[in-house]
Amino acid sequence: MHLTKEEEKTLKGEEGETRRKAMELLVALGELDDADRLVPITSAQIAGASYKTIGDAGLDFLQEFSADAKVAVKSTLNPIGMDRENWKEMGIPESFAKPQNLILDAYRRMNIELTCSCTPYFIGNRPNAGSDIAWSESSAVVFANSVLGAHTNKEGGPSALAAAIIGKTPHCGLHIVENRKPKVAIRVGLELAFDDYTLLGHVIGRKIGQEVPLITGIDPMEDEHKALGAAMAASGAASMYLFRNDHKACEQFDTIEERIDVGEEDLDESRAKLNTSSDEVDLVAMGCPHLSVREMVDIATFLKDRTPIKRCKAWFCVARDVAKHCPEEVRILKKFGSVACDMCMVVAPLEGFSKVTATDSAKAGTYLPTLCKQKVVFATRRDLLRMISK
Ligand code: F3S
Numbered sequence: 001m002h003l004t005k006e007e008e009k010t011l012k013g014e015e016g017e018t019r020r021k022a023m024e025l026l027v028a029l030g031e032l033d034d035a036d037r038l039v040p041i042t043s044a045q046i047a048g049a050s051y052k053t054i055g056d057a058g059l060d061f062l063q064e065f066s067a068d069a070k071v072a073v074k075s076t077l078n079p080i081g082m083d084r085e086n087w088k089e090m091g092i093p094e095s096f097a098k099p100q101n102l103i104l105d106a107y108r109r110m111n112i113e114l115t116c117s118c119t120p121y122f123i124g125n126r127p128n129a130g131s132d133i134a135w136s137e138s139s140a141v142v143f144a145n146s147v148l149g150a151h152t153n154k155e156g157g158p159s160a161l162a163a164a165i166i167g168k169t170p171h172c173g174l175h176i177v178e179n180r181k182p183k184v185a186i187r188v189g190l191e192l193a194f195d196d197y198t199l200l201g202h203v204i205g206r207k208i209g210q211e212v213p214l215i216t217g218i219d220p221m222e223d224e225h226k227a228l229g230a231a232m233a234a235s236g237a238a239s240m241y242l243f244r245n246d247h248k249a250c251e252q253f254d255t256i257e258e259r260i261d262v263g264e265e266d267l268d269e270s271r272a273k274l275n276t277s278s279d280e281v282d283l284v285a286m287g288c289p290h291l292s293v294r295e296m297v298d299i300a301t302f303l304k305d306r307t308p309i310k311r312c313k314a315w316f317c318v319a320r321d322v323a324k325h326c327p328e329e330v331r332i333l334k335k336f337g338s339v340a341c342d343m344c345m346v347v348a349p350l351e352g353f354s355k356v357t358a359t360d361s362a363k364a365g366t367y368l369p370t371l372c373k374q375k376v377v378f379a380t381r382r383d384l385l386r387m388i389s390k
Pocket of ligand 1: 006076079118139220230287288289290301317343344346347364367
């Protein structure tokens with residue numbers, strides 16, 4: 001991999017030990033992926049922020065790393081395991097909150113914005129088409145590549161942090177235009193409702209693994225893209241898709257090697273895989289990925305003339321900066337549960353107080369059993385709202 005004179009100096013440690021370590025990691029990863037050089041990035045999105053997932057070893061690493069490192073580009077943080085303001089009311093123990101706050105302190109020292117959200121593109125980290133970025137939240141990676149047209153690989157937490165510090169990332173994978181061409185065509189032969197997009201993503205992820213698909217027969221809104229991409233990256237390893245409404249569009253790509261039809265029976269199969277319980281629900285959780293303003297309005301509109309049923313907890317997970325934009329909706333939602341800012345249901349210690357979680361997200365449905373020991377009731381958003389209101 002070719003390095004500039006400046007980059008060589010950084011690698012020799014002439015700009016300090018932390019920048020040396022960050023450069024060393026980028027060079028090692030670049031050589032592994034046959035990168036020819038490093039490419040400047042306009043932003044980073046950094047995962048690995050919950051105490052539940054990184055533990056004491058991760059906290060020690062961040063405390064050491066943050067002693068003399070600052071990020072070189074706009075950098076936002078993924079959700080953590082608790083609401084920074086309401087963790088106590090939500091049942092998060094102090095033994096979790098303390099180290100979680102130390103992790104945030106370390107990221108703050110490095111000038112990383114404590115956005116604590118998996119939807120950075122709703123709150124000021126929205127890259128332009130064609131820009132190179134280094135993001136590590138899988139759902140946001142798919143959104144950035146597929147909807148915004150930015151270029152990013154699915155970074156790990158440490159590699160996104162290293163890229164943020166150096167301001168560059170290896171030029172490989174989806175940073176190269178040739179690698180962004182579709183290999184598989186997915187023909188969707190059915191009318192999709194909002195709740196079907198997460199299932200469609202789950203189906204496609206299962207069928208294609210990490211290839212770039214061209215999906216035809218769909219014309220999603222942003223929230224539907226958000227659900228589709230998150231599920232696709234969770235059930236498979238894809239980091240990007242192309243989409244067209246017209247099935248004939250696949251004739252424009254000579255790179256397509258395989259064609260797959262998706263129908264109602266595929267969605268039913270995914271629904272059956274995700275819905276693993278009929279037990280009494282302890283927690284109803286929405287907002288994986290975090291809710292948009294439009295979704296907050298939609299939920300509040302449905303709930304505003306209904307009465308809460310307090311037989312289980314309810315979480316509406318949302319970026320704090322999105323919640324600030326819809327105070328009236330937040331007021332309505334709070335009658336029915338917690339407006340859970342900063343946090344992700346999957347990296348929260350919810351196994352401490354819940355055995356059965358109901359969700360409308362195929363990504364959450366994929367991870368809740370393994371990461372949170374939950375049985376999952378998979379349902380539509382309307383059905384979740386009916387579980388907590390009458
Ligand atoms: Fe976001 Fe957590 Fe879901 S990071 S996409 S709420 S698993």
